[in-house]
Amino acid sequence: MTAAASARQILTQLHEVMARRTHAQYKLDRVVEIIGESLDSEVCSIYLLREGALELYATRGLNPEAVHVTRMMVGEGLTGKIAGNIETLNLAEAKAHPDFEYRPETGEEKFHSFAGVPIVYRERAVGVLCVQHVDPRRYEEVEIEALQTTAMILSELIAHKELVDDQEQIELEAAHVEADVLEGLVLVKGLAAGQAVFHQPRIQIDQVVAEDTEAERQRVYRAFDKMREQIDTMGKEPEFGKGGDHDDVLETYRMFAYDEGWSRRINEAIDSGLTAEAAIERVQQRTRMRMREIDDPLLADRMHDLEDLSNRLLRIVSGQMSTAASQGLRRDAILIARNLGPAELLEYDRRRLKGVVLEEGSLTAHVVIVARAMGIPVLGRVSNVRAQVSEGDSILVDADKGTVTLRPSQQMLNAFDARFAKSRERQAAYAxxxxxxxxxxxxxxxxxxxxxxxxxxxxxxxxxxxxxxxxxxxxxxxxxxxxxxxxxxxxxxxxxxxxxxxxxxxxxxxxxxxxxxxxxxxxxxxxxxxxxxxxxxxxxxxxxxxxxxxxxxxxxxxxxxxxxxxxxxxxxxxxxxxxxxxxxxxxxxxxxxxxxxxxxxxxxxxxxxxxxxxxxxxxxxxxxxxxxxxxxxxxxxxxxxxxxxxxxxxxxxxxxxxxxxxxxxxxxxxxxxxxxxxxxxxxxxxxxxxxxxxxxxxxxxxxxxxxxxxxxxxxxxxxxxxxxxxxxxxxxxxxxxxxxxxxxxxxxxxxxxxxx
The missing domain is CATH 3.20.20.60 (Phosphoenolpyruvate-binding domains)
Structure with a gap:
């Protein structure tokens, strides 16, 4: 059976389960049965992040008495490793892995093979879906694809708050009010102050399962056409066409925008029964996981360019086109993003954009080349910054020392202003x-x-x-x-x-x-x-x-x-x-x-x-x-x-x-x-x-x-x-x-x- 056919078969059954008016526990119990039967796997389990720990929430094949009893921290054991790194594991012999931890209450000692995928919500792992088998074997690609697609379905349930404790949801969305100093990698030196502006509002995917596969395919085709038109139009802007490095960056964008392999992977995801938005996000998740495995910084940066275009494609197909750039900056701003493409940076008003803070980024990234030419300080690899800052928060960026201060106190602001003034005096003297x-x-x-x-x-x-x-x-x-x-x-x-x-x-x-x-x-x-x-x-x-x-x-x-x-x-x-x-x-x-x-x-x-x-x-x-x-x-x-x-x-x-x-x-x-x-x-x-x-x-x-x-x-x-x-x-x-x-x-x- 092809990956698309296998996934479509599972999606059909899952769609029926989710449509029923029953409580969340029943739905999860049915999900593990469906996955286990479809993949001919003796064990299928779902762990959810509850009160800061991964809790066994449903299982087929493990000891039922372990449900709601077995818990592990993020990063602990194989399941915790999947959640902590947001990565997929596929092991023929689980016990041979250095992170394996045996939990006797589950009765898992007789199972050898193990595969697991993260359940991702708002780019954060909130659970793990895993399967186990008595025979030592690696799961086939078609089976891993089915697990990853199912994980998207489960994330939809979480998005509707059916599986997340109210208290945990409050913690996820609570705004921090105290000053906090984070460290990062200096990409472009300089000092900057302004209010936090999120480059890209989160796009919520309301529907994962497609009702009309062909209609979803046509939506993607139209989105691709529009995205390619935008990239071609961008080449007519004043920054381009002069034979400079901007042109080289744009050439890479065109290469990805017209890449048949990328569009084919999205089409295959639609064939499995996903909506256009879910298919793009599905391929995007796989890209993110691949990026974590790439040691070559230049190849990783090219994957970031593809991520940039994926975000653009998702906004087009969902109709949620607005970014902070399109809405316009009305105040001095520090742009906050997971990562940023060079073309997107060029869309901002340079008079208002004072600095950029990224969760990722590297010294060889294309956006760094453009930012340096624009004279904009950039700090990268500021871990989890988007979860710790709210829109409009005051931010100080010190891209000389490699720190970003969130919600600074008045004393911090005064000290920073003094440094700014001293820096300007020195620059004037040097000039x-x-x-x-x-x-x-x-x-x-x-x-x-x-x-x-x-x-x-x-x-x-x-x-x-x-x-x-x-x-x-x-x-x-x-x-x-x-x-x-x-x-x-x-x-x-x-x-x-x-x-x-x-x-x-x-x-x-x-x-x-x-x-x-x-x-x-x-x-x-x-x-x-x-x-x-x-x-x-x-x-x-x-x-x-x-x-x-x-x-x-x-x-x-x-x-x-x-x-x-x-x-x-x-x-x-x-x-x-x-x-x-x-x-x-x-x-x-x-x-x-x-x-x-x-x-x-x-x-x-x-x-x-x-x-x-x-x-x-x-x-x-x-x-x-x-x-x-x-x-x-x-x-x-x-x-x-x-x-x-x-x-x-x-x-x-x-x-x-x-x-x-x-x-x-x-x-x-x-x-x-x-x-x-x-x-x-x-x-x-x-x-x-x-x-x-x-x-x-x-x-x-x-x-x-x-x-x-x-x-x-x-x-x-x-x-x-x-x-x-x-x-x-x-x-x-x-x-x-x-x-x-x-x-x-x-x-x-x-x-x-x-x-x-």
Whole structure:
């Protein structure tokens, strides 16, 4: 029997049960009988979340006396794991699972196989539906589909408050009134204050079982047509059509909107007997469960894009089209959402939208790219925030420290306003240094450059006062595109960047993808997953193997810089021969263009990133080859300490002011003395005032940092005497103090150098 036929058979029987005027317990008792018989399963049980615990509410096959007696907490045992993670389990041998817990009162010792699905209401697990069998076997996909569809039916009963205690319902919907501080992941830095506005009001699905399957199918077809029309219309907005990253995002949206596989899965759900709304939600639930199993952040972000479109499709088919954007923001707002698509963010009034708080989100998400361009602070991974805030609540977002304060007290508001005011004063002071050259007290000129990765980032170059772009990350164009960017598109981007920079230099880093920056159009990069992607097949290693990719980028950069100076930097160079091979690719494309009498760059400077510690051991060879070397402190630190910076347990464990890394960096600095090679630090370390002070003391005179850090670092430079800090750092590296950070802070404080 097909999944659709099996589910339809079960739905028909369930529909008859729900239509009867009987109490909830009778309905659940009948549901477990129907499911057990349909799946030929000896056990079928329903657990419901009651008074904070999962209670066995109905069963077929377990000891009837365990009903309303067996209880477990969310996260406890297999049933609790399903509810806690909102995931599906399908096990041939339940007892072999590490979370298995035996409950003797149920009489379940003779059963081996186990499968369970969460019962989800308002995106929250409120119960679990599970089956068990004597024989050790995994349940087939058709059976899991039937369980998941049944779980939707049960959620409809819960929606009508037939199975949820009144007290629990009050707890679910109660508005919190006390101040609460939540932590999250900083996605876009900044401070923001406003009132909570929910991006998307919850759409209540009033009817799950379809009366006319064909009519439901036609409703979905019409909704798809309307959604695709909206996406196509969006492409005509001013933000699009300029060849920028917004266009790449929209291209991904179109890819999903016209994906036949997605529409086919919704049709299959309708075939099983669901309404259009229930079918979309059914497929959406499966997508959410898949997202929890995806380790690759970029693939997970693409699933978020599909979620964004699913929400749009559900609003269209239900007729509940209004969002906070369509209704308009009437006050300064902090947008609250589980997740947010970039297209949806662009619909908001930028004058009123002050910040965004997400329950999910990641640094590589498309919405982050757009939010950064819009200058909107974003905090992600704020767990369960939508359940803890009410529409209109006052909210403070500190996307510098990674906190959001709900319903702040007047004292909290006053303190935040003071920080805001101080921040504005500082920004004004830094802005006055925009055209001031950063000379130290002893008269040494320090080069302060900015990092960039988007066309829109270039607008901040003249505002920041940076000496140029010390790192332009070319991979962003590759990451947000669903296909390999054509050479013409690459050329257009690089030419626009050079035009925007004017007389100031730009250093283009060749593409750094692969590893944890997987892209779908490099199939083998996805198929052969690295256990430790940071150390794997990525950056220059990938580019040299996929020579066509590097050749295309080389030609694009050479053509874009025709008649100008081109600065090219190769990432993750481990040995000199890798640098030589990469340079040879560029030289080959240069000869190709010259042979066709094409205009080429007047000067080409080749450099490399020093991220792999091994390269420092052959510095005497690199200084003869490279025009410049940029130390990438982010990757270098994790390689030196064998500490994955993506691991939250290790992210803050190792200090940039540790003697180990400072000694390493000092040795690199000493290795270029007497050679005509520019040495820079390129990374977050150089953008922190205390760390920058240490770098100046061990010989670094060029820094490439975020645009927001340029002003603060220029202000710091003007207060430093290089001879004084160099003498002190040399002494400390020979005989390190117990706490290098504290010692340096004390030294700076004595000289009235602000290092905050």
């Amino acid at each position: 006055e240094l925009r055209d001031v050259e950063p000379f130290t007290r002893c008269g040494t000129r320090i080069t302060v450059m900015m990092n960039a990765g988007l066309r829109d980032d270039m607008s901040t170059l003249p505002l920041s006062g940076a000496d140029g772009v010390g790192l332009f990350r070319t991979e962003f164009q590759f990451l947000v595109s669903s296909t390999l960017p054509q050479r013409e598109r690459q050329t257009r981007l690089y030419r626009d960047v050079l035009d925007a920079a004017g007389d100031k230099p730009v250093i283009f880093r060749t593409v750094d993808i692969g590893g944890d920056k997987a892209v779908p159009y490099l199939n083998s990069a996805i198929a052969e997953r690295d256990e430790n992607p940071a150390l794997g097949w990525r950056a220059l290693r990938l580019a040299l193997e996929r020579e066509g990719l590097l050749k295309s980028q080389a030609r694009a950069l050479l053509e874009a810089a025709a008649g100008r100076t081109l600065n090219v930097m190769f990432p993750m160079v481990s040995e000199p021969w890798e640098f030589d091979d990469a340079r040879a690719v560029f030289e080959g494309q240069l000869e190709y263009l010259r042979g066709r009498r094409k205009l080429v760059p007047e000067v080409i400077n080749y450099g490399c990133m020093l991220e792999v510690p091994a390269l420092a051991e052959v510095m005497e060879q690199m200084v003869e080859r490279a025009s410049f070397i940029s130390v990438g402190t982010n990757d270098l630190t994790q390689f030196l300490f064998a500490a994955d910076r993506a691991n939250p347990k290790l992210a803050e464990r190792y200090d940039w002011l540790s003697p180990a890394i400072l000694r390493f960096l000092a040795r690199v600095s000493q290795g270029v003395v007497g050679h005509k090679v520019d040495l820079a630090v390129c990374g977050e370390m150089g953008g922190r005032r205390l760390e920058a002070l240490a770098l100046l003391g061990i010989g670094y005179r060029r820094l490439s940092i975020t645009p927001a850090a340029v002003g603060p670092i220029k202000e710091l430079v003007r207060k430093v005497d290089l001879e004084e800090i160099t003498t002190q750092m040399t002494e400390w590296l020979l005989r390190p103090p117990p706490n290098m950070r504290a010692a340096l802070q004390g030294w700076a404080a004595e000289r009235e150098i602000d290092t905050d």
